[in-house]
Structure formats: C-alpha cells, structure tokens
Amino acid sequence: MSNIKLDLSYTGVIEKEISRYSQKVEKIYNNLKEISDDKNEFVGWLDLPTNYNKKEFNKIKKMANKIRKDSEVFVVIGIGGSYLGARAVIESLTSNFANMLPNNIRKSPQIFFVGNNISPNYINELIDCIGDKDISINIISKSGTTTEPAIAFRIFREYLESKYGVDEASKRIYVTTDKKKGALKQLADEEQYETFVIPDNIGGRYSVLTPVGLLPIAVAGINIDKLMEGAKNAQENYSDNNIKYNQCFRYAIVRNILYKKDKQIEIFANYEPKLHYFTEWWKQLYGESEGKQHKGVFPVGVDLTTDLHSMGQYIQDGLRNIFETVINIEESKTDIKIKRDEDNIDGLNFLAGKTMDYVNKQAMKGTLEAHVAGGVPNIILNIKELNEQTMGELIYFFELACAISGNILGVNPFDQPGVEEYKTNMFKLLGKPGYKNK
Numbered sequence: 001m002s003n004i005k006l007d008l009s010y011t012g013v014i015e016k017e018i019s020r021y022s023q024k025v026e027k028i029y030n031n032l033k034e035i036s037d038d039k040n041e042f043v044g045w046l047d048l049p050t051n052y053n054k055k056e057f058n059k060i061k062k063m064a065n066k067i068r069k070d071s072e073v074f075v076v077i078g079i080g081g082s083y084l085g086a087r088a089v090i091e092s093l094t095s096n097f098a099n100m101l102p103n104n105i106r107k108s109p110q111i112f113f114v115g116n117n118i119s120p121n122y123i124n125e126l127i128d129c130i131g132d133k134d135i136s137i138n139i140i141s142k143s144g145t146t147t148e149p150a151i152a153f154r155i156f157r158e159y160l161e162s163k164y165g166v167d168e169a170s171k172r173i174y175v176t177t178d179k180k181k182g183a184l185k186q187l188a189d190e191e192q193y194e195t196f197v198i199p200d201n202i203g204g205r206y207s208v209l210t211p212v213g214l215l216p217i218a219v220a221g222i223n224i225d226k227l228m229e230g231a232k233n234a235q236e237n238y239s240d241n242n243i244k245y246n247q248c249f250r251y252a253i254v255r256n257i258l259y260k261k262d263k264q265i266e267i268f269a270n271y272e273p274k275l276h277y278f279t280e281w282w283k284q285l286y287g288e289s290e291g292k293q294h295k296g297v298f299p300v301g302v303d304l305t306t307d308l309h310s311m312g313q314y315i316q317d318g319l320r321n322i323f324e325t326v327i328n329i330e331e332s333k334t335d336i337k338i339k340r341d342e343d344n345i346d347g348l349n350f351l352a353g354k355t356m357d358y359v360n361k362q363a364m365k366g367t368l369e370a371h372v373a374g375g376v377p378n379i380i381l382n383i384k385e386l387n388e389q390t391m392g393e394l395i396y397f398f399e400l401a402c403a404i405s406g407n408i409l410g411v412n413p414f415d416q417p418g419v420e421e422y423k424t425n426m427f428k429l430l431g432k433p434g435y436k437n438k
C-alpha cells in the first residue's frame, strides 16, 4: 500500500484530460523498463530498490559504523546530485538542530556539506568550527573533475594529512566515484582510499539511493534498509500502467496539463522546515531534467508558513502562471499544546488547548483555499508521517514522475548539456589549459 496519497481535486484538471495521456505514458514507462538494464542509458535507478549491489550496501553499513565510532565530524564534499539527496534525507529525518546537539544526545557525528560553493569563508569558518574534533571526509563526484568539490577536497585532504599524518588520513578519506574512470578514481587507487561505486547507468540527480546518498545517510544514523524498503514499495506501487490508479503517473501528467495551460512555474511548498533540502533536491531533479530546448516547468520552492510573509503576496496576486505542489505531513513527529494565559495580552487565548501542529494545518488549509481561489491550481501530496519508508517512497515517486514528465514534454530527462556553458566561460577566465580559444 502506498503511503503517498495524491489529491488532484484542487487542480481544475478533469479525469478526461488525464486519460488522454494513457497510451503515451504507458509507452514511455514500457520504454524506460526496456532500457533500464542498458549500461549506456541512465535508467539504472528504475529498478534500483530491487536490484542494488548488496555487497556494496553492506560495506556502506560497515564503514558508516566505523565513521560513527571514530569521527565527531563527517564532512561530505559534493555538489548538485552528488550532495542534495543525502542532505535532503538527513535533514528530513534528523533534528533541525542535529549539529548543535550535545554528543550524548546526538550519537552521530556532526555532518557538514562542503564543495557546493566556491566561498573561502564557508570553508575557513567550517575549519574553525571543527577545531580539534576527529573528522572523516567523503568526497563524492562521479566525474571526479567538478571544480567546486575538487577544490574543497584538495583543501580537506591537506587538512587531514597535516592533522593525522598521511597514513591515518588515508583511513579517514572515503571516495564515492566512478568504477573505473576519472582523476578521483586514480587518486583513490594510488592512496588506497576506501571507495564506493556510482553505477554507470545512474546520473547524479537520480543517485540518492546509491552510495552517493547512502553513506552519508547511514553515518547520520538513518536506517538505510528501511529507506530502500520504502523505495521498493514505491517501485511496486507505481509499476501499474493503469493511470487511473498510478498516482505517480498522474502527477507527471497533471503538471504537463497545467504547463500547457500556461502554468510555467511549479512551486513546491512544505509546512515543515525539515523538508527544506528535500525541496532543493526536487528542484534540481526537475530543473535539470526538464529545462531544455527552451521549454519546461520552472521549479521553485517555498518553506511555509515562513515564505507566506515574503512570497505569499506574489503567489496570491502576481502573474497567474504558477501552480503549487504541496507536501502535507499528516502526523507531526512531536507537538506542543498552546497554554492559556491569564492576562491574554497577545489575544491568543482562542488557541488555548489547541496544538501547534493543528494551527499549522489550519494555516495550510486556509492558504490552499486562498491560492486556489486566486487562480493557482494546487496538487496535494498527503504523507502520513516522515520516516525512512516514506522518504524512500517519495524519492522514487519523484524520480519516476520526473522521467515520465520529461518524456511527455519531449526532452531527455537524463542529460544536462546546459550546465557546461558556465564551466567553459569560467575555465577560460581562469586560464585552464585547452580553454583559451573556446
């Protein structure tokens, strides 16, 4: 049974419009299945929940336990698909203040993400923060040549070697990269770093359930068996070609129908700050997969109710080219009852006895009605609670929906040719050999 319940009743889209896509989507899905074993196609994520490397998976658990024992800080170096998935899952399933909790409560290393920007301040300030704590690092890069993580790795490798000496440092460096190719693989072999393989047929933004995401997630103390179980559940649930029942296909179809109705912007909205990075992961997945050939829905995200006080005006009243996809977590992990106050100076006694989660839910309902009335169609995803299984399901749901949606749009959802443009210009400005005349 699926833990994700899709509610399309606020989209204005009718069943007849959806059913028109039936054959097209069936064909797309069958084609994805057919090419999922092909090592030259980037569809390895499709059956990953039932077809992953068990030996590698066990090694992840073993190494994560070692890191949890010998490190107070774990630095994850990567950018884009090589960090967003791990961060999304870790932040969704751990305390908002995990890195600030005292050791005895946290029970996991502090986890920091670097190599996702080129700010010297960010790294200098992190090194100050690490101080004399014991640290391990995980460099994640499929190509092994991406500038941002490569610079950060050079700095942290030197930092570790001067802190521990070369031998001990090499036992604290974990490399997640291609099986055979790339500078990182070569270095890892030379220095005998522990390595994890990113499968050839899985691209960065679809890689969270490979060692790319799983090692940092396991170091955070999250049960990766359950995460995979959730994804497996989704794989089974969304293999039904009948679009009347396949919620994943329906999401992909409806966002394309809305796009055709001139809703070019999709706002991913959450009411739980833990989901901020899940939104970032979703944005990359859809933005990089669909924004091609001068088309595609532009994915943006809001954290609510926070952003109702900054973006709310625009959503309610600006250009009518937007629709929203709202994640509703039905049961909050914890709650707080609002107490009665004798003086009631803040006038809040009308909420006495109610819980904060109840207030949050009413804010969500009120916002939904206002936005829909204001001409913003809303897709709702109801999830019972945030846990390993539901996160696994959500990841698979959005990956499959993205692949279907990109194909409906008529683009290749697995490449990212546009990302190279800025790199060429940057390398030219920096004088990288071979880029002078490009």
Ligand code: PA5
Residues within 6 Å of the ligand: 079, 080, 081, 082, 140, 141, 142, 143, 144, 145, 146, 149, 203, 204, 205, 206, 288, 416
């Ligand atoms: O989804 C993608 O392919 C990209 O976001 C990459 O993950 C990102 O550019 C990092 O690439 P690499 O893992 O090669 O360092």
